[in-house]
Amino acid sequence: MSHRIVLPRLMEVGAGASQQIVSVLHNLGCKRPLIVTDRMMVELGYVSRISETLAQADIPSDCFADTLPEPTAASIRAGVDMVRQGDYDSIIALGGGSPIDSAKAIGILGKFGGEMRDYRFPRDVSEAGLPLIAIPTTAGTGSEATRFTIITDETSDEKMLCAGLGFMPVAALIDYELTLSLPPRVTADTGIDALTHAMEAYVSRKASLYSDAQALQAMRLLAPNLRAAYHEPGNHAAREAMMLGATLAGIAFSNASVALVHGMSRPIGAFFHVPHGLSNAMLLPAITEFSIPAAPERYADCARAMGVAGENDSIETANSKLLVELRAINKELQVPGPEQFGIQRDHFFELRETMARQALASGSPGNNPRVPTEVEIIDLYEIVWNQE
Numbered sequence: 001m002s003h004r005i006v007l008p009r010l011m012e013v014g015a016g017a018s019q020q021i022v023s024v025l026h027n028l029g030c031k032r033p034l035i036v037t038d039r040m041m042v043e044l045g046y047v048s049r050i051s052e053t054l055a056q057a058d059i060p061s062d063c064f065a066d067t068l069p070e071p072t073a074a075s076i077r078a079g080v081d082m083v084r085q086g087d088y089d090s091i092i093a094l095g096g097g098s099p100i101d102s103a104k105a106i107g108i109l110g111k112f113g114g115e116m117r118d119y120r121f122p123r124d125v126s127e128a129g130l131p132l133i134a135i136p137t138t139a140g141t142g143s144e145a146t147r148f149t150i151i152t153d154e155t156s157d158e159k160m161l162c163a164g165l166g167f168m169p170v171a172a173l174i175d176y177e178l179t180l181s182l183p184p185r186v187t188a189d190t191g192i193d194a195l196t197h198a199m200e201a202y203v204s205r206k207a208s209l210y211s212d213a214q215a216l217q218a219m220r221l222l223a224p225n226l227r228a229a230y231h232e233p234g235n236h237a238a239r240e241a242m243m244l245g246a247t248l249a250g251i252a253f254s255n256a257s258v259a260l261v262h263g264m265s266r267p268i269g270a271f272f273h274v275p276h277g278l279s280n281a282m283l284l285p286a287i288t289e290f291s292i293p294a295a296p297e298r299y300a301d302c303a304r305a306m307g308v309a310g311e312n313d314s315i316e317t318a319n320s321k322l323l324v325e326l327r328a329i330n331k332e333l334q335v336p337g338p339e340q341f342g343i344q345r346d347h348f349f350e351l352r353e354t355m356a357r358q359a360l361a362s363g364s365p366g367n368n369p370r371v372p373t374e375v376e377i378i379d380l381y382e383i384v385w386n387q388e
Contacts (some may be wrong), residue, residue: 002337003208005149005255008134009172015236017175018135021050021092022057024171028131030090034104035063036192037077038095044181046137048092059163062086067102070269070276072154075107076102081108089130093169094155096190097141097276100134102169103151107132116151116160121363136170137178139242140277142197142250144172152270158264159360161257170252176236176243184230186207188333191226192247193277195306195329196284198222200259201252203291203298204367211256214248216305221245225305229327230296230333236341258368263364264377264384267355272343285326286384289377292319294370328378332357340361345385352381 010027021230025033033054041047042065054061064079083091083106095101105116107129119125134144143149147168152159170296182190198218201211223247228238231289264287265279274282292299300318303309308325329335338348356377365372372380 003210003255005210006165008145008169008172011145011174013174015175015177017173017242018050018178019053020173021053021133021135022059024133025059025064025090025171026131026172027060028090028320030131031059032088033059033061033086033090033092033093033133033259034069034082034086035061035092036106037063037065037099038069038263039065041065041095041099041137043378046178046372049121050092050094050135061092062088064106067099069098070152070287071098071102071105071274071368072152074114074129074154076105076151078128079106080109083107086148088130090133093132093134094137096136096138097143097347098142100136101141101149102171103132103346104143105131105151105270107164108166119162121163123162123164125162125166125318127166129166133170133171133173133176135173135178136243138177138182138186138190138244139246140193142194142246142253144174145168145247145250147252148254150266150276156220157356159270159271161266161364164260170380174243174247176240179239180234180236182233183231184278187230187233188335188337189275189277189281190246190279191222191229191242192284192329192333194249195219195222195226196261196280197249197258198280200246200303201249201256202302203295203369204253204256204259206367208357211252214252215256216301217248218252219244219302219305220307225310226329227332231325258364258367260291260365260368260372264355264360265361266362267351267358268338270349271351271355271356272338272341274341278335278341281330282337283384285323285330286380286387288326289323290372290380291368291370293370298369348385352378355381
């Protein structure tokens with residue numbers, strides 16, 4: 001059985017990679033980019049740094065900086081209008097997963113029109129939108145190397161998974177120096193998000209030898225460096241390992257898909273506005289414990305790759321150590337539970353059935369080693385609420 005591997009056409013990796021933007025545009029034959037980002041990137045001076053570099057090379061650019069932390073169909077509409085009314089031949093996505101996801105959607109809608117819901121899963125979006133160059137500023141989503149985007153339908157509070165070759169960036173500039181200014185909370189949430197990507201890609205029913213290699217190496221980079229990046233923001237070695245690990249995890253799940261954690265995470269984000277990485281972190285220990293019986297060898301491999309179990313540990317011992325580690329990470333990185341985040345218990349329990357249906361409809365739970373029923377997902381939401 002063969003597996004299709006999808007990657008950006010060009011990747012620059014390492015310190016200063018973002019400053020290669022002019023060379024990348026020239027290689028792609030692009031001369032008029034639109035920068036898609038958020039207000040924080042403007043305030044931090046990252047946008048001016050990119051635009052000034054472009055101006056020195058006589059490359060004119062404009063900026064759309066109104067993306068939201070959890071992008072909605074409405075939030076990207078102005079960006080879509082800019083593309084449709086302008087003469088841009090490319091998009092530069094600068095920021096975390098949300099600006100990059102927004103840019104992916106803007107590139108497709110700006111070229112082909114329609115509404116975001118027209119492109120949601122199970123549609124396979126193979127059409128090529130405007131060429132997208134992704135410059136990530138967090139070590140988390142891996143969106144710079146994935147064929148997915150997540151956009152919320154604000155009319156139904158549904159996080160729509162959109163997938164296909166059309167959402168894959170043509171280039172990714174992976175510059176860990178852009179993450180040195182990240183605050184601890186963002187570092188934690190995006191880092192656990194990346195670790196979740198690697199684990200879910202490895203245990204996914206769609207995994208392959210190729211995605212396994214990327215996922216295992218991602219875990220080897222992420223797990224030993226997550227705490228250091230959280231406690232020591234200026235630790236270059238830890239930041240570099242986290243950045244590369246996040247990208248490798250993105251490549252892994254882009255080619256193997258994510259599973260139950262992500263399926264259950266999206267409704268929590270949509271209904272309660274929990275940042276995506278944080279909702280993954282809330283879920284990861286409980287969902288891993290639920291899933292281990294269906295793939296104990298695979299989860300034991302995860303524990304060994306993360307460095308929390310030894311080669312001589314039994315499968316049972318390795319998995320026990322894995323669960324201890326996942327809970328310890330959440331405690332040390334101060335991951336709140338749903339109640340500590342501020343979600344009202346009655347509202348959460350009232351929406352459990354709707355969230356379970358939306359999770360199943362996303363398709364991600366079907367990739368899980370242990371495929372849950374709707375009732376089991378409802379019960380898992382309760383377990384997540386009650387866990388310490």
